[in-house]
Amino acid sequence: MCGIIGIIGKDQVADRLVDGLKRMEYRGYDSAGVCTVEGGQLIRRRAEGKLGNLVKELGGNPAPGTLGIAHTRWATHGAPTTSNAHPHATGEVALVHNGIIENFKPLREGLQARGRRFESETDTEVVAHLVSEQVEAGLSPQDAIKAVLPQLRGAFALAIAFRQHPDLLIGARLGSPLVVGYGEGETYLGSDALALAPLTQKIAYLEEGDWVIISREGAQIFDSENNPVTREITTSGVSAATIEKGNYRHYMQKEIFEQPVVVAQTLSSYIRPLEQTVALPQMDFDLSAIDRITIVACGTSYYAGMVAKYWFETFARIPVDIDVASEFRYRDPVLQPGGLALFISQSGETADTLAALRHCKAQGQTIAVVVNVPTSSMAREADLLLPTHAGPEIGVASTKAFTCQLAVLAALAAHLALCKGKLSAEEEREIVRHLIEAPAALNAALAHDEDISAMAHLVAPARDVLYLGRGPDYPLALEGALKLKEISYIHAEGYASGEMKHGPIALIDEAVPVVVLAPSGPLFEKTVSNMQEVRARGGKVVLISDAEGLAEAGEGCLATIEMPKVHPLIAPLVYAVPVQLLAYHVAVAKGTDVDQPRNLAKSVTVE
Numbered sequence: 106m107c108g109i110i111g112i113i114g115k116d117q118v119a120d121r122l123v124d125g126l127k128r129m130e131y132r133g134y135d136s137a138g139v140c141t142v143e144g145g146q147l148i149r150r151r152a153e154g155k156l157g158n159l160v161k162e163l164g165g166n167p168a169p170g171t172l173g174i175a176h177t178r179w180a181t182h183g184a185p186t187t188s189n190a191h192p193h194a195t196g197e198v199a200l201v202h203n204g205i206i207e208n209f210k211p212l213r214e215g216l217q218a219r220g221r222r223f224e225s226e227t228d229t230e231v232v233a234h235l236v237s238e239q240v241e242a243g244l245s246p247q248d249a250i251k252a253v254l255p256q257l258r259g260a261f262a263l264a265i266a267f268r269q270h271p272d273l274l275i276g277a278r279l280g281s282p283l284v285v286g287y288g289e290g291e292t293y294l295g296s297d298a299l300a301l302a303p304l305t306q307k308i309a310y311l312e313e314g315d316w317v318i319i320s321r322e323g324a325q326i327f328d329s330e331n332n333p334v335t336r337e338i339t340t341s342g343v344s345a346a347t348i349e350k351g352n353y354r355h356y357m358q359k360e361i362f363e364q365p366v367v368v369a370q371t372l373s374s375y376i377r378p379l380e381q382t383v384a385l386p387q388m389d390f391d392l393s394a395i396d397r398i399t400i401v402a403c404g405t406s407y408y409a410g411m412v413a414k415y416w417f418e419t420f421a422r423i424p425v426d427i428d429v430a431s432e433f434r435y436r437d438p439v440l441q442p443g444g445l446a447l448f449i450s451q452s453g454e455t456a457d458t459l460a461a462l463r464h465c466k467a468q469g470q471t472i473a474v475v476v477n478v479p480t481s482s483m484a485r486e487a488d489l490l491l492p493t494h495a496g497p498e499i500g501v502a503s504t505k506a507f508t509c510q511l512a513v514l515a516a517l518a519a520h521l522a523l524c525k526g527k528l529s530a531e532e533e534r535e536i537v538r539h540l541i542e543a544p545a546a547l548n549a550a551l552a553h554d555e556d557i558s559a560m561a562h563l564v565a566p567a568r569d570v571l572y573l574g575r576g577p578d579y580p581l582a583l584e585g586a587l588k589l590k591e592i593s594y595i596h597a598e599g600y601a602s603g604e605m606k607h608g609p610i611a612l613i614d615e616a617v618p619v620v621v622l623a624p625s626g627p628l629f630e631k632t633v634s635n636m637q638e639v640r641a642r643g644g645k646v647v648l649i650s651d652a653e654g655l656a657e658a659g660e661g662c663l664a665t666i667e668m669p670k671v672h673p674l675i676a677p678l679v680y681a682v683p684v685q686l687l688a689y690h691v692a693v694a695k696g697t698d699v700d701q702p703r704n705l706a707k708s709v710t711v712e
């Protein structure tokens with residue numbers, strides 16, 4: 106949700122700023138802009154739409170300078186136009202912002218009453234004016250920031266350049282992530298380590314309320330009370346190579362195909378294959394005392410949580426509540442002492458999930474997080490950190506993060522069951538054996554890529570598509586529908602297959618393909634009965650099942666997609682593949698922007 110970068114360097118920065126934006130485009134791509142400082146001037150270039158437009162603008166109208174800031178935007182306040190694009194600037198100050206200034210209205214009114222004129226509809230521009238006011242009154246950049254930060258409510262990561270100070274940049278964070286990168290005679294600011302990957306691996310993560318002055322010599326960091334503080338400099342480990350597309354046409358395609366490897370990588374942290382036992386990280390609380398689990402997440406991560414609810418309840422017999430994060434706090438949930446609150450997130454920065462985490466922490470819950478970015482805010486605020494090892498996920502539609510989340514959650518469910526005395530050593534070995542089979546099963550599922558590509562044209566013309574599943578395949582139906590709608594813009598809904606006859610079946614006609622997820626197993630017959638109800642009403646079914654299931658129920662379907670036969674435990678991981686590939690190939694057939702679908706951003710850091 107907006108990406109920001111700042112460089113104070115030895116050489117020209119514009120190209121490197123744009124390069125950093127490229128790696129953050131997944132955070133938003135409504136507009137982009139750069140501002141450098143050179144010869145006592147703020148040199149600003151902005152363009153609406155994708156980054157390519159800014160590159161064109163800079164081609165004809167370069168921005169010279171060895172210090173600069175840049176931004177890629179996901180619009181919140183104000184349409185995605187050039188005038189609303191960051192950096193926002195006054196005569197003295199230019200700045201980029203990720204987040205929302207919630208009290209911008211009264212601040213703007215106050216500034217207008219003092220005679221300041223605004224050129225955008227954004228919340229951000231007020232910060233530029235507030236800082237500028239102080240600088241124009243004769244304050245140093247440092248003192249100007251000290252005066253302005255306490256006036257801001259909401260969430261922000263800021264990078265600020267000053268017309269008369271070609272030797273410093275100031276950054277600040279509250280609620281939105283910001284990192285400092287240390288180079289040779291250069292220093293950087295970025296929304297994440299990924300943005301800075303080719304520039305440096307030496308990264309310090311700012312804490313809530315921190316602000317920082319960076320110069321070519323390094324960084325001085327201050328906390329919210331303006332006390333100088335040190336923040337550990339870590340090695341990010343994110344190399345530029347891990348964020349290349351390689352031979353794939355899209356990041357999403359690459360990430361779908363990475364799943365066997367990254368799921369194996371993730372599992373290797375949570376199981377001991379030789380001993381056939383689960384192995385969770387050390388924790389300084391007693392998991393066996395947990396008597397209720399509250400799962401909170403958004404979007405795809407929420408669907409992973411829905412699958413996990415089945416596992417926690419089936420294996421560990423622990424009652425589980427689950428909420429989408431944006432609703433959680435507003436229902437004023439009853440959180441009993443002794444509860445485990447579990448947050449699932451690829452980015453670890455999703456604003457609603459993070460706010461829910463803090464709410465649960467304040468209520469005395471033990472906090473566990475399953476997160477893909479181990480340096481994220483959620484990771485740093487957890488009592489129990491359970492990282493997924495999916496590697497950077499660039500495609501806006503989440504794929505490999507989901508299957509890695511499932512791998513961790515399955516191991517956690519087994520571990521909880523052991524702690525609760527609900528699982529024998531033999532049952533544990535059996536679960537581990539099935540989990541070990543997952544990477545190979547994912548490979549076998551990926552082998553059907555061409556078949557799925559070949560039948561995508563049957564779904565591509567549809568205006569509406571339904572997905573049905575039962576038990577742990579119901580969340581997969583929801584996930585399939587989400588994937589399809591977000592990248593192909595086809596309206597799609599997922600339903601528990603047994604719910605069809607309670608309303609949605611009225612939607613069925615020949616123009617509405619119905620994708621049925623039905624691995625053979627205990628729930629197969631019932632799902633197939635629901636599928637027949639659809640077919641009896643002229644519905645066109647795409648059945649996803651294994652050879653046995655297709656032999657039994659595949660006849661007369663619009664299309665079938667064969668999956669390997671797998672144990673029900675790992676079926677949700679394996680069946681994620683065909684729903685991802687179906688969405689992918691339909692989107693490709695429709696010619697949409699697969700990696701950067703309209704209106705979306707990867708990391709949703711506003712509520």
Ligand code: F6R
Binds near residue numbers: 403501502503591
């Ligand atoms: C869908 C998708 C989103 C995210 C959601 C949560 O493909 O990517 O629904 O799953 O925005 O994001 P994280 O997992 O980063 O909290």
